Amino acid sequence: MKSILVVLLLLLGNICSGFSQTPFRLSIEVRDKQTKHILIPIISILPANASTELTGYFENDLFMVKVQPGIQYQVVVAFQEYKTYRQTHVFEPSKTNTPFLIELEPLKTSSTPSPNLGAGHTILVINKAQKSILANASISLKDPRNGKIVAIESHPNIRGGWKADLQPNVSYEIEVKAPDFETYRSILKINSGQATEIALSTIPKQELSFQAIDALTGQAIPADFKLTDEIKESYSGSTTSEQRLFMPTVVVQSQPYYLTVIANGYRKYVTKLNLDAPQSSERSSYIIRLSKSDVYLQVSTLAENTNKPIAATIRVVDKNDKRDIVSLKNAPDGRASVPLNPAHHYVVEVTADGFMPYQRALEKSFPSLEENNELVVKLAPITENFLSLSAADSTSGKPISAKFRITANSTHQTSEITALASAMPIKFKITEPDIYQIETIAAGYSSQKSIIDAEEMRMGQVFSLQAKLKAGRAAAPNIVKLFTLKYFDSQTQRPLVRLKVKVFEESTRRAIPAKFYKGVLEVKLALSKTYVIEAYHPNYEENTLRIETSVWAQRGEFLANLYLLSLKHTTTSAAKSVINERIFDNIKTGQSVTIEDNVYFDQSSYILRPESHGQLTRLANIMLQNPAIQIEIVGHTDNVGDSRLNQTLSEQRAKVIASFLTNLQVPENRIKHRGEGASKPLAPNDSEENRQRNRRVQFLVK
Numbered sequence: 001m002k003s004i005l006v007v008l009l010l011l012l013g014n015i016c017s018g019f020s021q022t023p024f025r026l027s028i029e030v031r032d033k034q035t036k037h038i039l040i041p042i043i044s045i046l047p048a049n050a051s052t053e054l055t056g057y058f059e060n061d062l063f064m065v066k067v068q069p070g071i072q073y074q075v076v077v078a079f080q081e082y083k084t085y086r087q088t089h090v091f092e093p094s095k096t097n098t099p100f101l102i103e104l105e106p107l108k109t110s111s112t113p114s115p116n117l118g119a120g121h122t123i124l125v126i127n128k129a130q131k132s133i134l135a136n137a138s139i140s141l142k143d144p145r146n147g148k149i150v151a152i153e154s155h156p157n158i159r160g161g162w163k164a165d166l167q168p169n170v171s172y173e174i175e176v177k178a179p180d181f182e183t184y185r186s187i188l189k190i191n192s193g194q195a196t197e198i199a200l201s202t203i204p205k206q207e208l209s210f211q212a213i214d215a216l217t218g219q220a221i222p223a224d225f226k227l228t229d230e231i232k233e234s235y236s237g238s239t240t241s242e243q244r245l246f247m248p249t250v251v252v253q254s255q256p257y258y259l260t261v262i263a264n265g266y267r268k269y270v271t272k273l274n275l276d277a278p279q280s281s282e283r284s285s286y287i288i289r290l291s292k293s294d295v296y297l298q299v300s301t302l303a304e305n306t307n308k309p310i311a312a313t314i315r316v317v318d319k320n321d322k323r324d325i326v327s328l329k330n331a332p333d334g335r336a337s338v339p340l341n342p343a344h345h346y347v348v349e350v351t352a353d354g355f356m357p358y359q360r361a362l363e364k365s366f367p368s369l370e371e372n373n374e375l376v377v378k379l380a381p382i383t384e385n386f387l388s389l390s391a392a393d394s395t396s397g398k399p400i401s402a403k404f405r406i407t408a409n410s411t412h413q414t415s416e417i418t419a420l421a422s423a424m425p426i427k428f429k430i431t432e433p434d435i436y437q438i439e440t441i442a443a444g445y446s447s448q449k450s451i452i453d454a455e456e457m458r459m460g461q462v463f464s465l466q467a468k469l470k471a472g473r474a475a476a477p478n479i480v481k482l483f484t485l486k487y488f489d490s491q492t493q494r495p496l497v498r499l500k501v502k503v504f505e506e507s508t509r510r511a512i513p514a515k516f517y518k519g520v521l522e523v524k525l526a527l528s529k530t531y532v533i534e535a536y537h538p539n540y541e542e543n544t545l546r547i548e549t550s551v552w553a554q555r556g557e558f559l560a561n562l563y564l565l566s567l568k569h570t571t572t573s574a575a576k577s578v579i580n581e582r583i584f585d586n587i588k589t590g591q592s593v594t595i596e597d598n599v600y601f602d603q604s605s606y607i608l609r610p611e612s613h614g615q616l617t618r619l620a621n622i623m624l625q626n627p628a629i630q631i632e633i634v635g636h637t638d639n640v641g642d643s644r645l646n647q648t649l650s651e652q653r654a655k656v657i658a659s660f661l662t663n664l665q666v667p668e669n670r671i672k673h674r675g676e677g678a679s680k681p682l683a684p685n686d687s688e689e690n691r692q693r694n695r696r697v698q699f700l701v702k
Helices: 002-020 549-554 610-625 643-663 688-694
Strands: 024-032 042-047 057-059 062-067 072-078 085-090 100-104 121-127 138-143 148-150 152-154 161-164 172-177 184-188 196-200 205-207 209-214 223-228 234-239 249-251 257-262 269-273 285-290 295-303 312-318 323-331 336-340 346-351 358-361 372-379 385-393 402-408 414-419 426-430 434-441 448-454 462-469 480-489 500-505 515-517 520-526 530-536 543-548 559-564 592-596 631-636 671-675 696-701
Touching: 042 062, 072 100, 085 100, 138 152, 172 196, 184 196, 209 223, 209 234, 209 257, 257 285, 269 285, 295 312, 295 346, 312 336, 323 336, 346 372, 385 402, 385 414, 385 434, 385 448, 402 426, 402 462, 414 426, 434 462, 448 462, 480 543, 480 549, 500 520, 520 530, 543 549, 543 559, 610 643, 631 643, 643 671, 643 696
Parallel strands: 024 100, 121 196, 209 285, 295 372, 385 462, 480 559, 559 592, 631 671
Antiparallel strands: 024 062, 042 072, 057 062, 072 085, 121 161, 138 148, 138 172, 152 161, 172 184, 205 249, 223 234, 223 257, 257 269, 295 336, 312 323, 312 346, 346 358, 385 426, 402 414, 402 434, 434 448, 480 520, 500 530, 515 520, 530 543, 592 696, 631 696
């Protein structure tokens, strides 16, 4: 009886132990240790004795992640302007569902920084797609001041982390490698008290499928395959009677691959494969047709009306490599013998004086080739007069597509026809003797003018012209749209009528004509280019606007209001800028209103400053009075700091403004919000003034 009781107690203990190991959802809340404000940082949770980071997500300012009770976890929390948090925790389910609280301590600045401020700098290498730490990465650092390699060691507290003695304000050369990831090479400049994250992208790969078949019978045959880029990547394998497919998984890259296929008793097959982007399943399957020897095509040319042989020019073109296999001029009796590769495709062209030309893809005459194939071409006699027109590259001699503008000298009547590079010379019927002026036009080439004298004609005569064109700059399609910019005083909202405005292309610095009248600039800009607009006024801060026209057009932004700050206000600090509460009074559909975000928020914060409440309240009242108005709020940052934090900060700021408006009864379906981080700068981030202009909030009126 006692033994049975012991067994039952052991079983009950095991059951309870099993229950205690059930995973549960943990919520983590991060706050400023001094102000108790909520923060949205980067959080990394790694189980002890494991190399894979847990996957979590933010939900209503809480970080949610599944953990197991009784297990040690390494927790790392990083946020701009705060000390990095690194602690080991064992989590247990909470009966009150209270979030696990982590408080970050703000960095303390000093007027005399210590020379060892950068010592012990932490570097984390993460998987860009999964946001997890890579434990098998390797890092090399070089100090450009002396060319020496900087010592780096594994971090004692973070699995997969690294630690090096680095100094701020020094640009180090860094290289990071990890198996199956693209190598990262860049310049590293550290921020004191903030860990550096290096995000690696996985090397894209593609599974391919190859099968070798007999070119004549279509039966699968054993073969040896080798796929190489002749530099570093090489894949090889064989197929057998049972295993008919060679299926390598290869790296997707811009460097072309070369495929070599060898089978016993067959000709060696070599071709080039371009794999610069992932392929669909259909395009990634290749059937290689191998032949034991060349097959032959016998061409005979007959006159259609007499069935007698005639002298003809015979041309056979390999469609695979655009190469002439044979080109015989005025072959006696119009006969030719041509060796072919059954794995390739061909076009046969036959011409003769006084006869209509022949052009046809060989596979249309012979769906499957034998060892010997005979093609009889019958040409119809020409009973009318024609101009035979074609165009070719003057350097390579290769045919090109072109348009021909034909003008009769006596009647001045003009006609236009187009010849394709892949087709025979185009025929233009002429009914009257005359001198014809012909202009040949082709994209990417300089046009050419020629003359054909057809004043004396006989029945069935063909006047031939092959225009040899010189390559020139291709005329790219250029879509132009009208953009309107209105300039106002940021305080009084009055139009600025005495501005000096200059518009030019960013790449060429070429000036663009524009119309400026009563504070309104109207300029036509091509959607394929980027422009810079500079505005000057002696009493206002200079304004420089960079317009990437394709992006503006995609958002429907063809009208924008710009507000310039009077120089008398520039002594006021950015954080204490004067708020103009009437800035939204005259908003209209299609407009964009841009406001520096330091009017709304303190540095690295997404808590609305009280000074902005009046301006946003006025915007809410305008939207309530005008139900048709819809707003999209877009947050932007400069490029200083971690890009993920900048993206999160821009999203949170846009979200906070949207929430402020909805709390004032503006319907949610009339407000959209998003963050662009540092991806859409107005100016280069090369000075504090420019970075301040890039930190902004946009209101797109729709």
